[in-house]
Amino acid sequence: MTLTKIDTPEIAIDQVSMSYQTDTAKVLALKDITVDIQKGEFVSLLGPSGCGKTTLLRIMADLIQPTSGSVTVSGGTAKEARLARKYGIVFQSPVLYDWRKVKKNITLPLEMMGLSKEVQEKRATTLLDLVGLSKFKEKYPWQLSGGMQQRVAIARALAIEPEILLMDEPFSALDEFSRERLNEELLSIWSKVGNTVVFVTHSIPEAIFLSDRVFVLSPHPGRLSKIVEIDLPRPRREEMRNSPEFYQLISDIRNSFEGV
Amino acid sequence: MKSQISLGRLTPAVVVVLALLLIWQFLSWFLVILEVPLAQSKIPYLHELALTFSTYSGTLFSECSVTLTNAVMGFALGALGGVFLAVLMSISKWVEQLAFPYAVASQMIPILGLAPIVYGIFRDEQISRVLIAAYMTFFPVALNCLRGLRSADPQALELMYSYAAKPWSVYWRLRFPQSLPSLFSGLKIAAPLAVTGAILVELMGATRGLGVIMLRNLYYGPSHNYMFWLTVIFGAALGILSYLIVSLIERMVTPWQPEFRKSGGDE
Ligand SMILES: Nc1ncnc2c1ncn2[C@@H]1O[C@H](COP(=O)(O)OP(=O)(O)O)[C@@H](O)[C@H]1O
Numbered sequence: 001m002t003l004t005k006i007d008t009p010e011i012a013i014d015q016v017s018m019s020y021q022t023d024t025a026k027v028l029a030l031k032d033i034t035v036d037i038q039k040g041e042f043v044s045l046l047g048p049s050g051c052g053k054t055t056l057l058r059i060m061a062d063l064i065q066p067t068s069g070s071v072t073v074s075g076g077t078a079k080e081a082r083l084a085r086k087y088g089i090v091f092q093s094p095v096l097y098d099w100r101k102v103k104k105n106i107t108l109p110l111e112m113m114g115l116s117k118e119v120q121e122k123r124a125t126t127l128l129d130l131v132g133l134s135k136f137k138e139k140y141p142w143q144l145s146g147g148m149q150q151r152v153a154i155a156r157a158l159a160i161e162p163e164i165l166l167m168d169e170p171f172s173a174l175d176e177f178s179r180e181r182l183n184e185e186l187l188s189i190w191s192k193v194g195n196t197v198v199f200v201t202h203s204i205p206e207a208i209f210l211s212d213r214v215f216v217l218s219p220h221p222g223r224l225s226k227i228v229e230i231d232l233p234r235p236r237r238e239e240m241r242n243s244p245e246f247y248q249l250i251s252d253i254r255n256s257f258e259g260v
Numbered sequence: 261m262k263s264q265i266s267l268g269r270l271t272p273a274v275v276v277v278l279a280l281l282l283i284w285q286f287l288s289w290f291l292v293i294l295e296v297p298l299a300q301s302k303i304p305y306l307h308e309l310a311l312t313f314s315t316y317s318g319t320l321f322s323e324c325s326v327t328l329t330n331a332v333m334g335f336a337l338g339a340l341g342g343v344f345l346a347v348l349m350s351i352s353k354w355v356e357q358l359a360f361p362y363a364v365a366s367q368m369i370p371i372l373g374l375a376p377i378v379y380g381i382f383r384d385e386q387i388s389r390v391l392i393a394a395y396m397t398f399f400p401v402a403l404n405c406l407r408g409l410r411s412a413d414p415q416a417l418e419l420m421y422s423y424a425a426k427p428w429s430v431y432w433r434l435r436f437p438q439s440l441p442s443l444f445s446g447l448k449i450a451a452p453l454a455v456t457g458a459i460l461v462e463l464m465g466a467t468r469g470l471g472v473i474m475l476r477n478l479y480y481g482p483s484h485n486y487m488f489w490l491t492v493i494f495g496a497a498l499g500i501l502s503y504l505i506v507s508l509i510e511r512m513v514t515p516w517q518p519e520f521r522k523s524g525g526d527e
Pocket residue numbers: 020021022027028029047048049050051052053054055056
C-alpha cells in the first residue's frame with residue numbers, strides 16, 4: 001500500500017479545542033487537537049466513551065463550531081465543504097426516514113441535489129447492489145434487521161459520492177457477527193469508492209482491522225494521545241484478526257491507554 | 261380460513277350488541293307497564309323507531325346529507341387554516357407568540373354564544389354553519405400539527421443540514437411527513453366536532469339540516485318522539501362516520517406508522 005503524499009491534506013485539524021457550557025459547569029471536551037488526514041486515507045478515532053470522538057467528528061462535519069482552532073478541508077473551510085456536499089455521514093443509529101422505502105431513503109440526498117430521476121434510479125441500483133440489498137429496495141426500514149438498516153444508511157451516505165465519509169460508531173449497536181461482516185463489507189466498498197473515511201469507534205480490534213492510521217484519544221480533557229500506523233497489508237482478511245501482528249497492535253494500543 | 265377467524269372475533273361483539281338491544285327493549289317495556297309518564301321519550305321501543313325510520317328514511321338521509329356537506333366544508337376550511345397557522349408558527353417563534361394566545365382565547369368563547377353572532381354578521385345559514393364547523397376544527401388541528409412539525413428527530417435534521425438542504429426542502433421532505441401522525445390525531449378529534457358544530461348552528465335557526473328536524477320534532481311533543489330519537493341517533497352516527505373516514509384516510513396516507521405495521525415482518 002503506497003500512500004501518495006500530497007501537499008495539502010484532505011482534512012487539516014489545527015489547534016481545535018471545544019468546551020460545552022452546561023447549566024452547572026463548563027466541560028472541556030477537546031483540547032488542542034492538531035492532526036492531518038490525507039486524501040483517500042482510512043483513519044479511526046479510538047477512545048473510551050466521553051473522550052470527545054463524536055465532538056471531533058461533528059466539528060469536521062460542520063455540525064458544530066469549535067471554541068477555538070480551525071478545520072480546513074481541501075483548502076477551504078468545513079462549511080464550504082458541507083455546502084459543496086463533500087460529506088457523507090453515518091450515525092450510530094441508522095436515522096432512516098420511516099415513511100420512505102429503502103430505495104427512496106437512498107435517493108433522498110440526490111433529490112436535494114436536483115438530479116434527474118434516471119440518474120437517481122441508476123445510482124440507487126448501483127448502491128443497493130453494493131450493500132447487497134437489491135431485493136429489499138421496496139421494503140420499509142422497519143421491515144429490515146438492524147444490520148440491514150445500517151447498510152441502507154451507508155448507501156445513503158455514499159449516494160452523493162462524498163469525498164469524505166464520516167462514521168460515528170456505525171456498527172456499535174450490532175452483534176459481534178454482523179459487525180465483523182460489515183467491517184469487511186465496508187472495506188470492500190471503500191476499496192471501490194476510494195474516498196477518505198473518518199471512522200469513530202471504541203473497539204480496538206475494529207479500529208485496527210479497518211484503518212491506515214488509528215488516532216488514539218484520551219479523556220478529560222479529550223486529547224490526541226497517540227497515532228498508530230497500521231501496516232497490515234490490504235486487502236484485509238478475516239484471518240488477520242488472529243495474526244501475531246494483530247495482537248501486537250492491540251497490546252500496543254492498550255498500553256497507550258494505561259498511562260491515562 | 262381468514263374469514264372464519266375474523267368471524268370468530270366478531271361473534272362476541274355481535275352478542276354484546278344483541279344483548280344491549282334486548283335489555284333496552286325490555287326496559288322500554290318495563291317503563292310502559294309501570295305507566296311512567298312519557299315512558300316512550302325516555303326509552304323508546306326499538307321496533308317503533310324502526311317503523312318510523314322506514315317511513316321517514318328519505319327525509320333523514322337528505323337532511324343528514326345537508327348537515328354532512330356543511331360539516332365537511334367547514335372541516336376542510338378549518339383543517340387548512342389550522343395547518344397553515346401551524347406551519348407559520350413553526351417557522352417563526354414571533355408568529356407563535358403573537359397568534360397562540362388568540363388561538364387559545366378563541367376556544368374560550370362558548371360556541372352557543374358565538375353561533376348567533378356569526379349568524380348575525382353573515383345573515384346566511386350556509387356560511388354560518390361552515391364557519392362554525394371550521395372554527396371547531398381549527399384549534400385541535402393547529403395544535404397537533406404544530407406539535408408534529410416541532411417533533412422532527414434532531415439527527416434527521418442534521419442529515420438535512422449536511423446535505424445543505426433548502427428550508428422548504430426540510431419542510432417538505434422531513435418535517436411535514438414526520439408531523440402526519442400528529443396531524444391525523446388532530447383531524448380525528450376535529451371531525452366529530454365539525455359535525456357537532458354544524459348541527460348546533462342548525463338548532464339556532466336554519467331551514468335544512470339534521471339539527472332543524474331534531475328541534476322541530478322536539479317541540480312538536482310526544483307524537484314526534486320517535487323521529488326526535490332517530491335524529492339524535494343519526495347525529496351520533498354522523499360523528500362516528502366522520503371519525504372512521506378520517507381514520508381510513510390516515511391508514512392510506514401513512515401506512516408506515518407503527519400501529520399499522522403488520523405484526524411479524526416477513527424477513
Ligand atoms: N451537547 C453537549 N452539551 C454538553 N456536554 C456535552 C455535549 N456533547 C458532549 N458533551 C460532553 O463532552 C464530552 C465528549 O463527548 P463526546 O464527544 O460525545 O464523546 P464520545 O463520542 O467520545 O463518547 C463528554 O464529557 C460529554 O458529556
